[in-house]
Amino acid sequence: MNFQDKALCKLRTITTFLVLDKNRALWQQEILKASDFCLRLSAQFSEHNYQVQSIRIVTNAFSEYLDTTNVETAKQDLQFIRSLLNEIKSDGLRIRFAIGEAKTAHEITLLPELIKEFGDLCNACVNIPIDDFMVLNKPLIDASVKAVEQIAQITERGEGNFNFTVNFNCQPLIPYFPASYHDSALGNRYVVGFETPDLLVKVLSDFNQSEHGLSAQQTLNQQQILMSQALKYHVSQVAKIIEKFENNSEQNQFLFSGIDSSAAPSKDCASMVDVYKQLGVPFFGASGTVEASALLTRVFKSITELPLVGFSGLMLAVTEDRGLAQGTIDSDYDIRSLLTYSAVCGIGLDTVPIPGDTAPEKIAALMADTGTMAFRLNKPLTVRLFPVPGLKVGDLTQFESDDLCNCAVLAVP
Template sequence: MKIRTITTGISLPSSQPTDKIQQAHEFNQQAKEIFAQQGYEVQTTRITTNSWEEYLLNLSKIDILHEIQNLEKTCQSLDINFFNIGYANQPETIALIPDIIKSTSIIYCSSQIGNRETGINLKNTWESAKTIKRIAQETENGYGNFRYCAWANCQPGIPFFPTAYHVGDTSFGIGLELGELVTQAFSASDNIQSAENNLQSSLETELIKIARIAEEISLKFAVEYNGIDTSLAPSLDKHNSIAFAYEKIMSGKFGHPGTLAISGMLTRVLKSVSVKICGYSGLMLPVCEDVGLATRANEQTYDITHLLLYSAVCGCGLDTVPIPGDITVDKIAAILTDLATLAIKLNKPLSARLFPITHKKSGEMTAFNSPYLVDCQIFAVD
């Protein structure tokens, strides 16, 4: 099992105290080394902050961009590759995000479009839809949307980007890559019930080991431990594809009848482990980050409506979904509103990372040229 990320959250009172960033980076490196000594590969270490609206308050647009670029320079000088400035929660700050993405390379961020307390924020939803469209038009192949998402009902402490944001004292969480474990459990199973039992047993065993190490790190460095986000983060290795794992215990392909039941079962297992959990702790179905999901998308065994349906019983929403470049802002806003409705109605953390592909239509292939993404056919949006 691989550790996808050790993510440390810090609260910045302003963009100036870069010592906090350095301290978080040093902690991440020490934690990574401790896990490595125990035989675990740590793929990435990341840092996230409180909402950038809090520490860049009352600055002009030009000054905000300048301060964020300075934050990036600080990170690059420390060899930090993943830095999240949290979320925006006002239309006027959401409107700045395309410029933030365009003028940086390792900065991630998000926008809030709703929560249980106040419901769906339609102004934020509309501005977030405009942001997705602008980023698609203003970055190469629309790839800038890899570093941005819109979310509803997400809490602090999610270790996965771009949704991650932080509140309070410095703390850390763990995100895993569990595809190999699921593939092994499902390969040894005859049906969904035996798959659930096998996965529950192996997951419990492995997560207890990781949690024990994380708790020791927390005590040693006096940094609060948020828990493990048990979400099934994807793999670009086809042998550990989430979609192909499904097909080991169903009669058809991912997207065919039975997919919803397996999705619900997976999330039930991921949330029932006896270790401290945080974040989504659900099923991720990121289309362009999983070879099997991309393959079945090319075969049109599922569509965006299916993904929303699966989100009702599992995971994390709509992630790395390529859509036509000529999609209107209205249609993007409608997709975001549907997602926010699910999140609030079902009290689930859901996010949307959509990729409008400029000058391309549904059925055509993406061309990301990215080490993090696999190309697939663009989804139709009716």
């Protein structure tokens, strides 16, 4: 198997961004238009042996189309949308739906019950702004903390927090959930997101097994070059497929906006920990992790064949990556470590399990630390925490979701 093998590079998602308004009569037409587009493009990728794992639909801010008077009115509208989504013949592809961002404290209060009721068809985020003094919006952070706590209490094992994140300095058109949101002024768009840990491990493993006789510095340089070349190869192939698809489509109602080149690990591919080990780091969290993280980020940012959107960086999702999950059990790293690595890479604190009785003030402070880094370093970062009811530091989670790995609960410093 060489790095050109398309089985090494999966497409995590084709994500469409559409605009809905209060006219309920148009929702079916718009949602079907988005799903049909995704399915047609997915078929094109499949013809060229690229596996598409999911199709995703993201809307503008949900207050612009749902009746947000109260939880019940919002539920009625989402029930209608769920019925529309359930009618889609997706050929076995997973369909995920994001209702966009919550903009006010009132809208945030609606999310726990909506996520409990609709789960993966109700992914949502909050974008926390800063003021002229570079101070984060504290009321929105506090409202978000309350939502995280409530979701933890009313969903099984607190798993509902998989569908909610708090964004800092994030722009629209992120293809990965639940940080995705859309700005209605942009009109209908689409983005492709990658999953490439298998590719990175293959490239590094082949290199390390060869007799190259290079110095440590030369080795890192060559590893970076080889990973970039491999990723660029597959991006160029995807670009050709997209160009052909658009040239052959008479009515393309979605504008291509770019790709998110993030590795986006999952339970079903190699762990990012394996990538770090191939780069010479004994374990994720050991000395050298920061250097390797920065190197990997440079690889993801090196793409020029297509526009980069979203994170396009190193993703360290604790409970979605088997190796990172095991690292919590082995006490290889902690929350402070994850924040440190976010300075040179990453998406912040993603799917991090914490004690169920963590004080809200500590969660708010953790969000504020992450947000401060995001704006100070001018990079997108998110916080997606899992306060697990009844569990203390070091306890092992008992998640049942197909998306989540079980790991040890981390302390909030």
